[in-house]
Amino acid sequence: xxxxxxxxxxxxxxxxxxxxxxxxxxxxxxxxxxxxxxSEVVAVGESPSEVIQAALRRGVTxxxxxxxxxxxxxxxxx
Amino acid sequence: xxxxxxxHGTQRVRVIALLDxxxxxxxxNAEYVExxxxxxxxxxxxxxxxxxxxxMTSLTWPGAPLEIQFEDARFPFRGAFAEFKPGDDGLNxxxxxxxxxxxxxxxxxxxxVVQIDESPFxxxxxxxxxxPTAPKPKP
Numbered sequence: 001x002x003x004x005x006x007x008x009x010x011x012x013x014x015x016x017x018x019x020x021x022x023x024x025x026x027x028x029x030x031x032x033x034x035x036x037x038x039s040e041v042v043a044v045g046e047s048p049s050e051v052i053q054a055a056l057r058r059g060v061t062x063x064x065x066x067x068x069x070x071x072x073x074x075x076x077x078x
Numbered sequence: 079x080x081x082x083x084x085x086h087g088t089q090r091v092r093v094i095a096l097l098d099x100x101x102x103x104x105x106x107n108a109e110y111v112e113x114x115x116x117x118x119x120x121x122x123x124x125x126x127x128x129x130x131x132x133x134m135t136s137l138t139w140p141g142a143p144l145e146i147q148f149e150d151a152r153f154p155f156r157g158a159f160a161e162f163k164p165g166d167d168g169l170n171x172x173x174x175x176x177x178x179x180x181x182x183x184x185x186x187x188x189x190x191v192v193q194i195d196e197s198p199f200x201x202x203x204x205x206x207x208x209x210p211t212a213p214k215p216k217p
Contacts, residue, residue, distance in 0.1 A: 033109070047109055062092060064081055065110075066093055071167050
């Protein structure tokens with residue numbers, strides 16, 4: 001079963017690396033480190049370890065951790 | 079962008095990374111090394127140039143059990159960790175030496191879709207599995 005990643009036209013089997021529901025929240029967090037689980041930004045901080053610790057305090061053990069790109073083109077990748 | 083997990087032994091972090099068929103090897107943001115339990119004192123510094131032609135410093139840990147996991151497939155990480163300048167977007171890149179060696183990636187721009195399949199040329203047992211060996215022929 002192929003894995004499909006959609007950037008603009010998701011079909012039935014397509015998925016995005018980050019839930020589309022998070023995109024709007026990320027717009028306000030450019031340059032910050034975030035921990036994301038599903039459709040929720042569970043932690044915001046200045047480093048991966050900081051947001052992982054904050055996510056753990058909320059009971060989230062396996063978030064996706066990344067720095068939100070500041071460049072407009074990069075944001076569109078989400 | 080795709081979601082992958084970076085592994086160093088039993089320590090891991092789930093990240094997102096850009097598929098970059100133009101990158102010789104994968105490049106991850108060096109901010110992750112502490113989370114992965116990598117000691118910067120053991121790193122080997124590599125000078126290289128980025129896509130814009132500017133010099134940059136990358137860190138590697140030769141011999142460290144670093145791996146990338148994409149869905150159920152886990153394979154050795156052959157890349158480096160980049161020290162990005164403040165203000166730079168520290169985008170993680172998945173390059174040819176590891177990710178593209180294990181997957182066939184088809185960019186369908188008209189549909190806005192990227193299809194990723196496991197490469198038929200990279201079939202191998204899961205990491206850590208016992209591989210049966212053929213008995214040695216008797217002399």
